[in-house]
Amino acid sequence: MARLYHVPLSPFCRKVRLSLAEKKVEVELVEERYWEEDADFMRRNPAGKVPVLKIDNVTMAESVAICEYIEETRPTPALMPKDPVARQEVRRLVGWFDDKFHREVTSKLLYERVNKKVMGQGYPDSGNVKAGAKAIKYHLDYMTWLLDHRRWLAGDVMTLADFAAASHLSALDYISDVDWNRSEVVKDWYAKIKSRPAFRSILADQVPGFPPPRHYNDLDF
Helix, strand or coil, X not given: CEEEEEXXXXXXXXXXXXHHHHCXXXXXXXXXXXHHCCHHHHHHCCCCXXXXXXXXXEEEECHHHHHHHHHHHCCCCCCCCCCHHHHHXXXXXXXXXXXXXXXXXXXXXXXXXXXXXXXXXXXXXXXXXXXXXXXXXXXXXXXXXXXXXXXXCCCCCCCHHHHHHHHHHHHXXXXXXXXXXXXXXXXXXXXXXXXXXXXXXXXXXXXXXXXXXXXXXXXXX
16 A cells, blocks of 8 residues: 655645545555654655655655656546646646745745644744735636636646645635635635545544634535
8 A cells, every 4th residue: 555644734745645546546644744854754755845655665755746656657537638738737737836826825824824833833924824815816816717718727627737726725725714705616616626535535634723614524615
């Protein structure tokens, strides 16, 4: 069985979990306090970050590299299109959420509200929280524009781009930081994503000291 070293609310870990679950790969989840820089963990990934996946007798790090390995070794069901132009659009949007969205929103909201407390790094920076709350509106509007022109974020079929976006939004939804009333089309898209069997283990996550809102695991909001 595969083994994933992860943190429950990490969007990067969630993206890997969704990819594995969608392809019905059984995985043992090992929660890792990576900030403590345990020697065993640092040997698995000298960068000191999660996720780290052990699969096929190989230990690998970095969520994008992991997801592409999963896609190449377990191509069904496909999460990357065959057409090169369509593939670059998926990669562009994965990069959008894992870089721009993460930097402007996730790191400003989730990390300030949750990670700092869990890691014992003090209190939230109110300036960062305000900046994240403002930035997420822009990103939700951009998603609305995409979904007004496509069935899914990157095109007519669900791809890794949808899982990347849903991973960030689901982590933020755990702490009630997503205004689902801002966009009906984004809300409908997320309802479709979180209704998938692959999402079940994510909706069951619990972080001590941070109970999720009632709607978090409600498939009908």
